[in-house]
Amino acid sequence: xxxxxxxxxxxxxxxxxxxxxxxxxxxxxxxxxxSLLVWNISTKKKGxxxxxxxxxxxxxxxxxxxxxxxxxxxxxxxxxxKDTVPNKYLNILERDVETTSGTKLTMIxxxxxxxxVHEIENKRDGVKGHLTSLNPIxxxxxxxxxxxKALKLFHKGKKEESSMEVIHNKVYLKLMATLIAEKRCxxxxxxxxxxxGDIRGGLSVSIPLLPHKNIERQQIQTLYITYSLxxxxxxxxxxxxxxxxIKKIKxxxxxxxxxxxxxRLQGVLEMAGAVCHELNxxxxxxxxxxxIIQIKIEHEESISEEVSILIDELKKMGTITxxxxxxxxxxxxxxxxxxxxxxxxxxxxxxxxxxxGKNK
Amino acid sequence: xxxxxxxxxxxxxxxxxxxxxxxxxxGYNVLTAESGEEAIxxxxxxxxxxxxxxxxxxxxxxxxxxxxIKKSIPMAIIYAITGYASLFELSDCRVAGFDxxxxxxxxxxxxxxxxxxxxxxIERWRKT
Numbered sequence: 037x038x039x040x041x042x043x044x045x046x047x048x049x050x051x052x053x054x055x056x057x058x059x060x061x062x063x064x065x066x067x068x069x070x071s072l073l074v075w076n077i078s079t080k081k082k083g084x085x086x087x088x089x090x091x092x093x094x095x096x097x098x099x100x101x102x103x104x105x106x107x108x109x110x111x112x113x114x115x116x117x118k119d120t121v122p123n124k125y126l127n128i129l130e131r132d133v134e135t136t137s138g139t140k141l142t143m144i145x146x147x148x149x150x151x152x153v154h155e156i157e158n159k160r161d162g163v164k165g166h167l168t169s170l171n172p173i174x175x176x177x178x179x180x181x182x183x184x185k186a187l188k189l190f191h192k193g194k195k196e197e198s199s200m201e202v203i204h205n206k207v208y209l210k211l212m213a214t215l216i217a218e219k220r221c222x223x224x225x226x227x228x229x230x231x232x233g234d235i236r237g238g239l240s241v242s243i244p245l246l247p248h249k250n251i252e253r254q255q256i257q258t259l260y261i262t263y264s265l266x267x268x269x270x271x272x273x274x275x276x277x278x279x280x281x282i283k284k285i286k287x288x289x290x291x292x293x294x295x296x297x298x299x300r301l302q303g304v305l306e307m308a309g310a311v312c313h314e315l316n317x318x319x320x321x322x323x324x325x326x327x328i329i330q331i332k333i334e335h336e337e338s339i340s341e342e343v344s345i346l347i348d349e350l351k352k353m354g355t356i357t358x359x360x361x362x363x364x365x366x367x368x369x370x371x372x373x374x375x376x377x378x379x380x381x382x383x384x385x386x387x388x389x390x391x392x393g394k395n396k
Numbered sequence: 397x398x399x400x401x402x403x404x405x406x407x408x409x410x411x412x413x414x415x416x417x418x419x420x421x422x423g424y425n426v427l428t429a430e431s432g433e434e435a436i437x438x439x440x441x442x443x444x445x446x447x448x449x450x451x452x453x454x455x456x457x458x459x460x461x462x463x464x465i466k467k468s469i470p471m472a473i474i475y476a477i478t479g480y481a482s483l484f485e486l487s488d489c490r491v492a493g494f495d496x497x498x499x500x501x502x503x504x505x506x507x508x509x510x511x512x513x514x515x516x517x518i519e520r521w522r523k524t
Contacts, residue, residue, distance in 0.1 A: 305482075308480075309480045309482075310480075312479055312480035313452065313479040313480045314479075315479075316479035316480065316499070316500035316501060317408050317411065317479055317500065319500060319501040320408075320411050320477075320479075320500040320501040320502065321408065321410045321411050321414060322501070323502075323503065323504075324411065324414035324415065324418065324501075324504055325410075325414055327418070327504045327505070328414060328417060328418055328421075328504070331421070342414070345410050345413070345414065348410065349410060371452060371480070373485055373488060374482070374485070
């Protein structure tokens, strides 16, 4: 029972550092997998914002192109309808004309056209466009706080400003680009003191982020599943390796114990051989002498020789047991095909006896 | 059979003395040797057919001596007497040519009985 516990302790002591090592590897592995997941999620989120920015830039670019087209023609005449009334801020000659058949037409300049397109865009896609300036002709084109800040940055040299904004409890990407005064623009805006190349204002768009966030959520879910599998495969590898190592150590310890037991058995056999060999010699003499004494007594013969042999052999036995009690070394001698303990060499009894004799 | 010669080989002088005394009283002609080499010398001088050999002898072992005897006297009946021998070593005894083996201490009347049987066997072989 004690030996069993001792072996268990031995195994436990050898396995403990391996357990700590496996635990450390598992922690490092979990940290690596989590860091990669966090990094990937962060990249995806940045990507979502970048995609929204690209969409915003495309819309602004398209607005500018239509404005250029309008401006190229010096404005466009359209029939006056309920939603398209003459622009009261457009002070030019022939703003309103009439066709020969009597249809009333009014001129649509780039700003009016942009505003109308923005209204349609807002109704249809939820995209909020706004043409703005720090010095607008139309007061409704005054910037909000965010736009004012951006416009001021444009005057310091910045070309674009963007951020995520919450408008009416919905998340938007708001992006604004500069509007540069071109020669054609000065037809209406020269009176405000603009020169060609001046920053005249900005065109902002607010893109709803929900569709982008939905795609992002799906991609992040895929990432969670992929990285969970990635972590699981690694963790399984670490656990399998750990158990394989434990099994190997247990087998090694068991084999060591077997070898030790075999060595012990070998020692026991060598000692048994030595005791049998050393004691059976005088036993043989004692038995033979006793048997002869028995015969001689029956014939009334002298037994003095056999008795003296008996005494000598009994003394030899005494010496053998003294030697056995004083064994201090492991010494063997060849015996037939094997080996037995060399009791005389292994014991220090004779040495003591000799030393005592010398001292006397 | 006129001369019943027995050779006892043992490195223990007291055992040799007692065995010799006993077998002499029983009417056998007893020769003794304390080593294998001494025993081989005796073989050249005397005609011996029954042997008692201790397995552990100073130089030449009892097993080697048995092989030597069997080589020169195939009819010899040889008994091993040993202080200690494992099962493997006893099997080696049979291979070497020992007819039987005894663990020490062995009773003298037992040895006397096998000796008588050995000489009876030899006598029977001679008649055939």
